[in-house]
Amino acid sequence: MIYLDNGATTFPKPASVLHRMVETYLRMGVSPGRGSYDLATEAEEYVADTRAKAAKFFGAPDPDRVIFTSNATDALNIALQGILRPGDHVVSTRLEHNSVLRPLHHLRLKGVIEYDLVPFDGNGFVDPGEIAAAMKPNTRLVVMCHASNVLGTIQPIKEVGRLCGSRNVPLVIDAAQTAGVVPIDMESCQIAALAFTGHKSMLGPTGIGGLVLNKGIDVEPTRFGGTGVDSKALTQTESLPYRLEAGTLNLLGIIGLSEAMEFLEKAGILSIHAREIDLLGKLRDSLSSIDRIEIYGGEDLSKHVGLLTANVRGMTPEIVGAILDGDFGIAVRVGLQCAPLVHETLGTSPGGGVRFSLGPFNTEEEIETTSAAMRAIAHA
Amino acid sequence: MDNQAARHLDASNVGQRVRVLGGKEVLLDKEGFLWHPEDWTEEVAAALARECGIEHLSEVQWRVIRFLREYFAYHGRAPLNRDLKAGLNMSLMELESVFPEGIRRGARRVAGLPNPRMCSG
Numbered sequence: 001m002i003y004l005d006n007g008a009t010t011f012p013k014p015a016s017v018l019h020r021m022v023e024t025y026l027r028m029g030v031s032p033g034r035g036s037y038d039l040a041t042e043a044e045e046y047v048a049d050t051r052a053k054a055a056k057f058f059g060a061p062d063p064d065r066v067i068f069t070s071n072a073t074d075a076l077n078i079a080l081q082g083i084l085r086p087g088d089h090v091v092s093t094r095l096e097h098n099s100v101l102r103p104l105h106h107l108r109l110k111g112v113i114e115y116d117l118v119p120f121d122g123n124g125f126v127d128p129g130e131i132a133a134a135m136k137p138n139t140r141l142v143v144m145c146h147a148s149n150v151l152g153t154i155q156p157i158k159e160v161g162r163l164c165g166s167r168n169v170p171l172v173i174d175a176a177q178t179a180g181v182v183p184i185d186m187e188s189c190q191i192a193a194l195a196f197t198g199h200k201s202m203l204g205p206t207g208i209g210g211l212v213l214n215k216g217i218d219v220e221p222t223r224f225g226g227t228g229v230d231s232k233a234l235t236q237t238e239s240l241p242y243r244l245e246a247g248t249l250n251l252l253g254i255i256g257l258s259e260a261m262e263f264l265e266k267a268g269i270l271s272i273h274a275r276e277i278d279l280l281g282k283l284r285d286s287l288s289s290i291d292r293i294e295i296y297g298g299e300d301l302s303k304h305v306g307l308l309t310a311n312v313r314g315m316t317p318e319i320v321g322a323i324l325d326g327d328f329g330i331a332v333r334v335g336l337q338c339a340p341l342v343h344e345t346l347g348t349s350p351g352g353g354v355r356f357s358l359g360p361f362n363t364e365e366e367i368e369t370t371s372a373a374m375r376a377i378a379h380a
Numbered sequence: 381m382d383n384q385a386a387r388h389l390d391a392s393n394v395g396q397r398v399r400v401l402g403g404k405e406v407l408l409d410k411e412g413f414l415w416h417p418e419d420w421t422e423e424v425a426a427a428l429a430r431e432c433g434i435e436h437l438s439e440v441q442w443r444v445i446r447f448l449r450e451y452f453a454y455h456g457r458a459p460l461n462r463d464l465k466a467g468l469n470m471s472l473m474e475l476e477s478v479f480p481e482g483i484r485r486g487a488r489r490v491a492g493l494p495n496p497r498m499c500s501g
Contacts, residue, residue: 319482326461326472380473 002330002366007149007177007307007337007357009199009206014263017203021256028255031248034228043251050258051241057261058175058194058212059185065213067244068254072176073099075195075211078244079172080104080143082219083193088140090115093126094341095148095155099195100174101341104143113140117341123298124151128159135167143172146182150342150355151297152280152307154182161190170217176200177305180264181273192217198253201272201305203360204260208253211244219244267360276306276358279367283356284308286371292378296346296353307357309337312378317354320377324354328373332356401427413488413495417452420492428490433480437490444468444478448491458493 003011024046030037033044051063060066069075080103084090092100094117107113118130131142142164147154157173164171170192175184179194180201186194194212198204213219221236225246230237237243264272281301287293287310295310312320321334336343336352343349356370395410402423407415412431414420425445429437437445447467451459461472464483468475472483479486484496 316482316485318484319476322461322483323472323476326465326475377473380477 002328002362002369004356004358004362004366004370005331005333006359006362007200007355008333010201010203010359012361013203013205014260017256017259017263018205020259021205021252024255024259025252029251032228032251034248046258047249047251047254050254050261053258053261054210054212057264058179058196059187059189060194060212061187061215062213064240065215067211067213067241068249069195069209069211070207070250070253071199071209072174072195072197075197075209076100076143076172076174077103078211078222079193079195079219080107080141081222082244083141083170083172083217084113085140086112087138088113089136089138091118091131091134091139091142092116093118093120093131093144093155094345095120095124095126095145095151095153096143096339096341097145097149097174097176098338098340099176100143100145119345120148120151120153120342123300124148124153124296125303126155126160128156128163131160132163135169139167139169141170141172143174145174145176146178146184147305148339148342149177149307150309150337150339150346150353152177152304152309152357153297154178154303154305157191158189164192165190177307180260181269181276181305183269186212186214190214193219198257198260201269201359202257202260203263205253205256208250208257210257213240221246223247272360273306276360276362277301277304279358279362279364280304280306280308282364283358283367283371286367287374290375290378293374296348306359307355309353309355310374311348311353312374315377316351318351320354323377324370324373328369330370330373409495411485411489411495414492417492417494420449424492425490428492432486432490434490440478441487441490444475444483444487445491448487448493452491452493458488458496 028043030039030043032047034040051066054066055063076099084107090113092115104115116134118126118134120126146157161171172193173191175194175196179196192214197209199206221243223246224236227237227242229242288295292313293310317334321332324330324332333355337355343352396407396415398405398407402421404424406419409415464475476482
């Protein structure tokens with residue numbers, strides 16, 4: 001199979017990451033920090049080391065402000081529901097995944113907040129000036145993706161961070177499509193909170209992600225329970241990270257994430273990104289030469305992650321995806337990619353598009369096969 | 381409450397609708413798929429096909445429908461792409477052209493299989 005659905009989850013994962021994850025869990029799979037025995041202490045130290053690794057990875061100042069979550073959606077829910085208060089206004093964008101749109105919409109339906117979504121241009125980029133224009137006196141938060149999961153465009157978060165910093169409005173970034181393939185420095189980009197998942201370009205397993213908080217941002221807990229610390233009190237502990245991590249941690253996932261970060265450090269995320277963009281350029285050039293194929297977003301791939309979305313005119317994405325799978329053994333993602341407003345803007349709703357998303361293990365030969373398959377489908 | 385009343389209540393609760401197709405009252409989901417696969421008859425199939433723009437189902441279309449129903453009855457799920465290809469000895473490219481809306485939205489609906497819910501709508 002040629003796997004081009006890495007935007008959903010990368011596959012395969014590096015075998016070394018999975019083997020080391022299982023080996024460590026076989027040796028140390030106990031409840032971190034919640035026992036009087038040495039192994040629980042070792043597991044807690046391992047978790048703390050992973051927090052430190054993640055803080056360094058994302059240029060965050062304090063490992064204790066790395067909160068483990070089950071994925072980016074979970075992290076975004078913790079952030080949005082824990083930061084926003086009645087009467088707040090939020091600025092976001094029409095590029096967002098439902099992981100941002102639905103929590104915002106839920107809070108609006110409950111009468112808690114109002115929000116405005118700024119548009120993106122014909123190349124798939126949001127203009128920071130539009131975000132500035134959408135801000136109101138009661139704007140409490142700006143939340144946006146680092147890269148679109150439909151168009152692949154990397155957004156100008158440094159400029160947005162500067163804007164937010166100058167207005168004292170926290171910036172929350174959904175890094176689901178960039179963490180592990182685009183360097184992120186929370187301090188220099190003035191990102192107040194960053195949500196990431198471990199199973200996409202981080203190359204870890206599913207079920208682990210994180211919310212990384214910068215200094216000065218306070219997130220109220222929205223889930224309550226055991227933390228292993230301050231157990232006598234009936235109120236949730238004040239101390240981070242435990243305040244936002246009720247229940248036993250996903251140690252297996254944390255080990256996988258830690259091993260994946262080691263793998264990325266050795267492989268180099270800049271070189272992984274450069275390779276994916278090189279292959280994406282070849283795919284784009286090839287697809288753009290086929291008459292019936294329409295590609296969304298601009299031609300310049302210098303600010304892109306390794307994915308693009310296209311359609312074959314006159315065919316539904318669902319049918320194209322089935323033919324790619326059944327006749328050519330190529331796995332892609334079809335439909336709206338859980339980003340309905342992007343497709344509404346592109347005019348591709350409700351069917352959506354065919355998304356080709358590359359990973360670190362794709363090859364030039366696979367791209368050539370995919371191009372040939374799309375040519376055969378378009379000419380059928 | 382009798383079955384018919386229960387069906388009407390179901391429909392009003394979750395946005396489904398009760399319709400008469402091929403002389404039979406059936407419960408459809410919001411995308412026009414049968415809610416109860418056992419409601420399917422050849423007459424219901426012909427009526428669903430007409431809604432897809434097929435006035436008369438051809439022999440190849442019936443062959444696809446029969447394969448889908450037999451596979452579903454035996455395995456309890458719809459065939460995968462590779463099962464379709466092997467079972468019908470046709471390419472996906474050919475199969476997808478047999479019904480105007482393709483296999484998932486067209487053939488499966490006419491064959492009375494459940495809605496293949498996925499993140500496309």
